[in-house]
Amino acid sequence: MRVSILYPFSCLLSAALVSGEASEAACDELASVLPNSTFYPEAPTYNASISSYPFLQLRLHPSCIVRPNSPHDVATALSILKDSNCTKFAVKGGGHNANAGFNNVEDGVTIDMQSLNHVEVALGDEVVRVGAGSLWQDVYDVAEKRNLTAMGGRIGVVGTAGFLTGGGISFFSPEHGWSCDAVVNFEVVLSSGKIVNANATSNPDLFAALKGGQFNFGIVTRFDLKAYPATTLWGGRTVYHPNATESLLTAYTNFKMGEFDPYAAGWVTVRYNHTAATFSPISIMWYTKPAQKPGALKQIMDVKPQLMDGKVEAPISEHTRNASRQVVADPERTIWTTTSFSISPRIMHRIHKLWADLVPEVSKQYAYAKPIAELTFQALPGPPRNGSSPNSFGFTADETPEKDLIFLQIIFTFTDAAATEGFEEALKDFLKLIEGVSKEEGVLHRYKYLNFAASFQDPFSSYGGDQKETLKKVARKYDPQGVFQLQVSKGFKLF
Ligand SMILES: Cc1cc2nc3c(=O)[nH]c(=O)nc-3n(C[C@H](O)[C@H](O)[C@H](O)COP(=O)(O)OP(=O)(O)OC[C@H]3O[C@@H](n4cnc5c(N)ncnc54)[C@H](O)[C@@H]3O)c2cc1C
Structure with a gap:
């Protein structure tokens, strides 16, 4: 009310x-x-x-x-x-x-x-203009023809609009930060019907709010993205033997706690397949300066035994196209949740143990839905620095989340709708336990990445300080009748 x-x-x-x-x-x-x-x-x-x-x-x-x-x-x-x-x-x-x-x-x-899927390179401005209905594959394919690239998704089939208005973690995030911070202009349709631009000088409050505030202010129709020189990336998927799980978690912990390498990106996942009753440790990591590979990835790449090594050096568009093939094969149901913590020597092991002890039991209850469960550890990007335009995530320029923080993605993928509620409850239980362990270890962090948050979470309250109040003010200013709060069916809303 x-x-x-x-x-x-x-x-x-x-x-x-x-x-x-x-x-x-x-x-x-x-x-x-x-x-x-x-x-x-x-x-x-x-x-x-x-x-x-x-x-x-x-x-x-x-x-x-x-x-x-x-x-x-x-x-x-x-x-x-x-x-x-x-x-x-x-x-x-x-x-x-x-x-x-x-x-x-x-x-x-x-x-x-x-x-609205038109992608165009404005060469004079070194900007890629991206229609809000484009997928990342469209962006990379067009930009690479001009020897350029952009800060976008790591799987080609993913959309640009939700990704960019929720944050966006790219191959280049360790070096350049959030993808939304590479947006130089949003073209937005307000609920009044007015079409406006939001950038550093025009509607700057809306510019900051759209970097993390998603649909709460208007519908974005075009993103103008800073262009970067095209490059090849070295990396991809490595599947390890289940016996390598602890070594992989230790290697990722050491990677995070060691010297920061701005060219090393990606994540590690432990996957549990209930039907096959197997746990698989996997890393999906890239090095954005292939000439200097593997840089800080060395320890992770050295973990043995390995069952599959899919790492290649290739243009970004090729990595993202290959990754898409694995996603679109067989659509199922999925639910996700997320939380964040600071890295410490033991925290990844403790979280993994908790999850691995419980996940077979939970999965057994819904075995008919052929569940696959995943626990993924991934780095967060840094905030805008050196006076660049702010985003909405509430990190100050002197904080270093790219070095200190990890966010977690906990996923169930399954075949039968009847299991949805059960898996949602299980995710809530996992979160409670994991956040309990993180608190005990003194490393729990407030931040919840909106693009991986579950509908029962409130990412805006996790942005810290008075960020949510600021976003509310911007929403009242640009949508005074509350059309997006009242008529949008569901989503992360501000009121
Ligand atoms: C296979 C896969 C890979 C992924 N990889 C990455 C990754 O590498 N990095 C990363 O950061 N995230 C990644 N994600 C998460 C991704 O960022 C989110 O799923 C994001 O929502 C995708 O954008 P979309 O346009 O498809 O969103 P949609 O699902 O279409 O929309 C999400 C939200 O944004 C709103 N929205 C959509 N369009 C507009 C618009 N034009 N204006 C205003 N609001 C709008 C919608 O109303 C909705 O609330 C991945 C997800 C998947 C499924």
Whole structure:
């Protein structure tokens, strides 16, 4: 009810009207004004949009899907939705956030940005202009033709819009920080229908808020990204023998506690496959200066025995294309959660032991859903420094999260919807236990990375200081009627 106090206009008052009928009326109006961009169930374009979601829990069925072809189409769609008795809507970039309902909606309207997928290199400005419906593979393919690259996702099929507005960890993050900090301009459609630019000099408060605040202020239609010289990367996936698990965790701990190497990126995962009853330790790591490889990765690369070594030197676009093949093969259900801690000699081992002792038992209860569980350790990027424009994550320029902090991704992937609630409860239990151990060890950190957070977490409260209050002020300024707070179906909201 807090929302209705903060905003004069409240969809809560007309909740009775927020029904399938209201969204059908909104769809009819959208279809009359944007006839070539509005699609109903059974239309091939509607079905293609639903099947483009990589995880089955995301394949909800809206009353209609709008695929805008321009920022003006986005403005038109927003103005119809705003006047539509509070029809619920969702915004889809690449559709890769794993939380059901964050990028699609049952019965409401989904704005699928995928037609805004134009990527262009503005050579004079050394900028890559990226339509908000683009996937990272599109960006790398276009930029590399001009000998350039950008700070983007490490798997090509992932969307740019959710990634960049939530933070974005790239191959180059150890060296250059968050991908969102490489955005030099956001083109945004506000709920008023106005199309504005947010950059260091124009709407700078919105510029900072969009780096971590996601959809709470407007719909981004284009990102202008700082371009970097194209390069090859050396690295990829190494699969180790289960006996190597402890050595791998020790090697990653030493890597994190040793001298910081800005060219060493990636993560280590321990995967449990319940059906096969196996634990597999894996590293997926890259070195961004291949001539000096393996740098600080040496210890991790030296862990033995290894069952598979997929490391190659190749252009970024090739690494991301290969990685995509492994993701898109067989869509299943997945739920994720995250937490962060400072590195210490024992913490990774303690967390792993806790998880490895419990995960077979939890998985056994839902064996019919063929679960695969993963525990992933990964470094966080550093904050903007030397007077660069701020983001919203609340780290000061003199903090060094890239050296000190690790974030954890805990995942269950499974085949049967009936197991969803059970795995969600298990994730909550794991989090409680892991955060308990981290607290005991004196290393628990507040930060939760939004792009890997579960729907039951509150990443904005984890940004520290008064960051959430600042984001709320920006949301009130740019969306005074609270359209994004009230009508967006689900997602990490501010109020
Ligand atoms: C296989 C895989 C690999 C990944 N690799 C990485 C990685 O290397 N580094 C990393 O940091 N993260 C990674 N992620 C996480 C990734 O950052 C998130 O899943 C992110 O949400 C992907 O962006 P998207 O456009 O697909 O988001 P979507 O799921 O489409 O949207 C996520 C949120 O953003 C909002 N949104 C979407 N478009 C817009 C827009 N135009 N304007 C405003 N709000 C919008 C949506 O409403 C939703 O709330 C990966 C995820 C997957 C599944």
